[in-house]
Structures are given as structure tokens and as C-alpha cells.
Amino acid sequence: MNTLFRVALSGDFRKADDSAVYPDFDLRPLLKAPGVEIAYLDSASPLRSNDLEEFDALILLAHRFAPESAPRNGRLSIIARFGVGYDTVDVPTCTAADIALATTPDGVRRPVAVSIMTLILALTGKLMVKDKLTRQGPAGFAIRGEHMGVGLVGKVLGSLGIGNIGAELFRLAKPFDMKFIAHDPFADPELAAALGVELVGLDDVFSRADIVTVNCPLTAETRHLVNAERLALMRPTSFFINTARGPIVDQRALTDVLTRRQIAGAGLDVFEQEPTDPADPLFKLDNVIVTPHALCWSDQCFAGNGAADIRAVLDIQHGRIPRGIVNQAVLANPGFQRKLEEYRRQFAH
Numbered sequence: 001m002n003t004l005f006r007v008a009l010s011g012d013f014r015k016a017d018d019s020a021v022y023p024d025f026d027l028r029p030l031l032k033a034p035g036v037e038i039a040y041l042d043s044a045s046p047l048r049s050n051d052l053e054e055f056d057a058l059i060l061l062a063h064r065f066a067p068e069s070a071p072r073n074g075r076l077s078i079i080a081r082f083g084v085g086y087d088t089v090d091v092p093t094c095t096a097a098d099i100a101l102a103t104t105p106d107g108v109r110r111p112v113a114v115s116i117m118t119l120i121l122a123l124t125g126k127l128m129v130k131d132k133l134t135r136q137g138p139a140g141f142a143i144r145g146e147h148m149g150v151g152l153v154g155k156v157l158g159s160l161g162i163g164n165i166g167a168e169l170f171r172l173a174k175p176f177d178m179k180f181i182a183h184d185p186f187a188d189p190e191l192a193a194a195l196g197v198e199l200v201g202l203d204d205v206f207s208r209a210d211i212v213t214v215n216c217p218l219t220a221e222t223r224h225l226v227n228a229e230r231l232a233l234m235r236p237t238s239f240f241i242n243t244a245r246g247p248i249v250d251q252r253a254l255t256d257v258l259t260r261r262q263i264a265g266a267g268l269d270v271f272e273q274e275p276t277d278p279a280d281p282l283f284k285l286d287n288v289i290v291t292p293h294a295l296c297w298s299d300q301c302f303a304g305n306g307a308a309d310i311r312a313v314l315d316i317q318h319g320r321i322p323r324g325i326v327n328q329a330v331l332a333n334p335g336f337q338r339k340l341e342e343y344r345r346q347f348a349h
């Protein structure tokens, strides 16, 4: 029997000098929790199974949990992803190994929706161009009339996905008096109606929206969902925004329509290759605003993600099922239930 509940943090939470990479992630609730001990892993990615054998829980930033990462001794009980994307985690492996996978929808919902609004307002308001003109002095002022922005009233805001972030985007955009459309094969029609969102077919989002945003997960089905054919449905006045995952978009096809000015512009926080290649022709274009998969990163986002992960880990330590488990199937596994019972017996008093 293990007398301590041991929590691993993936090595990318720690700098070479041992200090925290993200001090807004407040570890104190974990450090103060009775019976809990924490330790950092090294920088191996995918994670190595041997390194995980001495732990009950793992808080995971960007490193990969691959099939070969599963510890063989069966102790690990929860992986708490710092964020909501879990394309870096092999979910069937977790379920087979009696490991629950938790994410932090409460932490990212508002920050990502805000970053989409930031890109919408920057693109339609020509923010980057006008910043440049101002720095040029009189020459820039003289041509400012050539760079009119685009008003949002009555424009159509479209989303691929109306989940955690997609729904929050519509909530935030409400006072801008736009029309809302979304495509989501698993949409909740009541939620859509409550938000004033018309649910439409996939291609309709591209042909009808003045601003197309991507808010679905990266899965085998959504890889290159945004391809040349769908981008060709957009108008020369339309904008495209992706803050979800890079490979949902065929980036070559997107670069092509932007280069030919077949769409007005794009705002991109995510890319097919990350970190990006500075030589990529995409970065030569002036109708694109790019951010390094970090536009939503803020003190509040990181504090929120950290708090949600710690809540999930301490729930497991007390034998409780955390909210929002991704692999719900694990809850029925006798092996997982036995682990929870043992934690309850040991720590829940």
C-alpha cells in the first residue's frame, strides 16, 4: 500500500533552473493537501512508462502520453491535461489502463473566446495595418483612407463547433449585432436556440459566414476538414479564424486562397507545424495575423487551468469522480473503481 498520493507534473512545467515556467499556476493547494507529494518528470516526450510508475496522478502540459507511456504497475489513476485539447493523449490507452483523463474546460472557455474576438476585431478593424501606418508618420497618415475597416453589424459569424468555446464566442459576440450560424454534428439544439444560433450544414458555414471560426476538436474526422474545396466557398470579403488546432486546416490551401486574395484575411493561433517555420510563405502575407498558440495565455487562463487540474487530482485522491472526465468508459472499469475505493479508504476522512 502507498501511504502518499504522488502527483507528477510533466517536465515542461519547469525551467532548467528548477523554477516554474508558469508561476500563475498556483501549486499551493496541492502542496498543502494532506497526504500529497509532488515531483516533476524530465523532458522526455512521449512520456516513459517507467517514469510514471511511482505516481497516482499526472498533470500534463504539452508532452505526449503515447500507448507506450502507460505504466505497467497500474498505479496511475488520472491524467489531468492542462487545457482542453487532448490530441497529445492516447485515450484508448488511458481507458485500458484504468486511467481517467480530465481536461480544463472551465479554465479555457472565456480566454479562448476572448482571443477569437481579439482576432475578429483586429482583422475587421485593420489594426495591424493601421499600427504600421502610424509608425510611418505623414506618409502613413496620407494613405489611411485606403485602409477602411469593416463594420460588424448584420454580418454573419460562423463556427465549426458549438461546444465549450464556440458557445462562449457567441455569448461574447452578442452585443455586436451579428447573425450567428454554426455547424456541429453533435450540437445541442436547445443551447443553439438559446444563443440565437442557426444550425446549418458544414458547407453553409463557408458559403454564408463573413467570419468563419474553427471551434471543434482535432480528430481523424476533422483533420483537413477545412480544405481547398471548402475555402473556395468563401467570399473575397470573408475572414477565417483558427484557434482550435492547426491540422484541422489544410494550411497550404489556406495560404493559397490568402495569396490570391480569394478571402479577405485570416487570424491564426494554431498551425500544422508548431513551432512554425519562419520561411513558410504564410508569414510573408500581410492579410494574416498570427500568434504562437498562445493568444489565450493569460494570468487568469493559467490560474484557471491549474485550479481545475488540482481540483480533479484531489477529487481522485478522495475517491470522488471529477467533473468532465473525457473517457467516461473508464468509470465502469472494475480496476478503476477499485483504485477509487482504495483512495477513499485511505484519504477520505
Ligand SMILES: NC(=O)c1ccc[n+]([C@@H]2O[C@H](COP(=O)([O-])OP(=O)(O)OC[C@H]3O[C@@H](n4cnc5c(N)ncnc54)[C@H](O)[C@@H]3O)[C@@H](O)[C@H]2O)c1
Binding pocket: 083, 084, 085, 086, 105, 108, 112, 160, 161, 162, 163, 164, 165, 166, 183, 184, 185, 186, 187, 214, 215, 216, 217, 218, 221, 222, 225, 243, 244, 245, 269, 270, 293, 294, 295, 296
Ligand atoms: N488555441 C488554444 O490555446 C486553445 C485552447 C483551448 C482549446 N483549444 C481548442 O479549441 C477547440 C474547441 O475546444 P472546446 O473546449 O470548445 O471543445 P468542446 O469539446 O467543448 O467543443 C467542441 C465541439 O466541436 C464539435 N464537433 C465535433 N466534431 C465536429 C465536426 N466534425 N464539425 C463541427 N463540429 C464538431 C463537438 O460536438 C463539440 O460541440 C479544440 O480544438 C481545442 O483543442 C485551443
